[in-house]
Amino acid sequence: TLDKDNPRMDDCRQQTPLFTFGVIADIQYADMDDGYNYSRTRRRYYRSSLQLLRNARKSWSESAVKPAFILQLGDVIDGFNKPRDASERALDTVLREFSSCPAEVHHVWGNHEFYNFSRSALLRSKLNSAAHADRSPNAAPGGSDIYAYRFSPFPGFTFVVLDAYDVSLLGREKSCEQYINAMNLIKLYNKNEDLNSFGSPTRRFTMFNGGFSKDQLDWLDSVLSSADEKQERVTIVSHVPVHPDCTDNVCLAWNFDELLAVIRSHSSVVCYMAGHAHDGGYCRDEDTGVHHLTVDGVIETPPDSNAFATVSVYRDRMVLKGCGSIRDRHNYKHKRSLESKLGCLLFTVLC
Numbered sequence: 001t002l003d004k005d006n007p008r009m010d011d012c013r014q015q016t017p018l019f020t021f022g023v024i025a026d027i028q029y030a031d032m033d034d035g036y037n038y039s040r041t042r043r044r045y046y047r048s049s050l051q052l053l054r055n056a057r058k059s060w061s062e063s064a065v066k067p068a069f070i071l072q073l074g075d076v077i078d079g080f081n082k083p084r085d086a087s088e089r090a091l092d093t094v095l096r097e098f099s100s101c102p103a104e105v106h107h108v109w110g111n112h113e114f115y116n117f118s119r120s121a122l123l124r125s126k127l128n129s130a131a132h133a134d135r136s137p138n139a140a141p142g143g144s145d146i147y148a149y150r151f152s153p154f155p156g157f158t159f160v161v162l163d164a165y166d167v168s169l170l171g172r173e174k175s176c177e178q179y180i181n182a183m184n185l186i187k188l189y190n191k192n193e194d195l196n197s198f199g200s201p202t203r204r205f206t207m208f209n210g211g212f213s214k215d216q217l218d219w220l221d222s223v224l225s226s227a228d229e230k231q232e233r234v235t236i237v238s239h240v241p242v243h244p245d246c247t248d249n250v251c252l253a254w255n256f257d258e259l260l261a262v263i264r265s266h267s268s269v270v271c272y273m274a275g276h277a278h279d280g281g282y283c284r285d286e287d288t289g290v291h292h293l294t295v296d297g298v299i300e301t302p303p304d305s306n307a308f309a310t311v312s313v314y315r316d317r318m319v320l321k322g323c324g325s326i327r328d329r330h331n332y333k334h335k336r337s338l339e340s341k342l343g344c345l346l347f348t349v350l351c
């Protein structure tokens with residue numbers, strides 16, 4: 001059994017976590033019949049994704065230890081809402097469900113947010129959860145429209161929400177400088193007329209991906225420097241994965257390598273969580289021991305299953321209990337030099 005394989009599981013079941021949090025990705029709700037992904041290999045359950053969100057919300061509400069917060073990893077409603085003039089209605093429907101969650105919700109923005117709304121509309125919307133940021137200087141990159149912030153749910157633990165479409169063709173006016181710069185960048189690597197099509201070897205340069213600006217990377221660098229100093233543990237969350245071993249490379253952030261370089265230059269990061277690639281993925285970076293988790297998407301999970309997770313955080317490890325399609329992963333030890341000061345991080349997923 002899992003417990004025999006993994007004696008530390010017994011340890012953590014007997015301990016009370018410092019706090020727990022919920023995770024859910026790619027709900028892509030739309031009030032429409034089932035369809036398929038672009039390559040017609042995977043069914044998409046647009047309407048019943050709402051029921052799967054409800055199942056997650058009920059599980060979090062009924063749990064003995066209430067989650068301290070919920071991470072919604074982006075693509076909360078599907079782009080098909082836009083041509084149906086249903087964006088606001090669909091968003092209200094999913095947000096009503098989130099509002100009865102027993103904890104504050106941190107929303108990450110994905111490509112489907114931008115298919116429905118402009119960046120400026122998103123900044124004004126309820127999908128902007130930056131009000132939950134720390135009340136401290138530098139809790140968000142100042143003076144820009146980058147949607148990124150950090151929050152600390154418990155002393156010694158910091159979470160950073162990153163904006164993976166800060167450099168992208170999505171959500172910005174075609175006349176603005178950022179759009180023009182993003183267009184120049186994508187055209188260096190993507191020679192297709194349809195920029196959602198991809199070529200090789202740089203398949204990630206498509207319109208449905210994006211990247212992180214220098215301003216955002218500099219801000220992250222300063223957040224991580226301060227976390228290093230305080231010996232905090234940092235989990236970074238965004239929509240788009242950044243490690244080639246935890247996802248199909250067509251789903252990687254445009255400048256995933258620059259983000260990995262920032263992570264690698266700091267000792268405080270223990271985990272990076274993303275959505276976007278609906279069949280999920282996991283790896284531990286060989287050099288740093290940082291855990292890279294891509295959370296399975298609700299939208300491609302059949303109505304009789306589930307796709308959410310609850311993470312229990314202990315002083316020395318995090319244990320992720322997945323429900324439904326989120327597959328078993330257990331006994332991943334955290335191997336970086338943090339071990340001496342933080343112990344090891346055990347990343348466990350049970351079904």
Ligand SMILES: Nc1ncnc2c1ncn2[C@@H]1O[C@H](COP(=O)(O)OP(=O)(O)O)[C@@H](O)[C@H]1O
Nearest residue numbers: 037038039075111112194196197198208276278
């Ligand atoms: N290989 C491709 N060639 C052309 N367009 C594509 C390709 N893959 C996806 N698209 C288009 O890109 C957009 C995003 O793709 P989709 O698979 O729906 O993304 P997501 O997984 O985020 O829902 C859609 O409009 C889709 O039709």
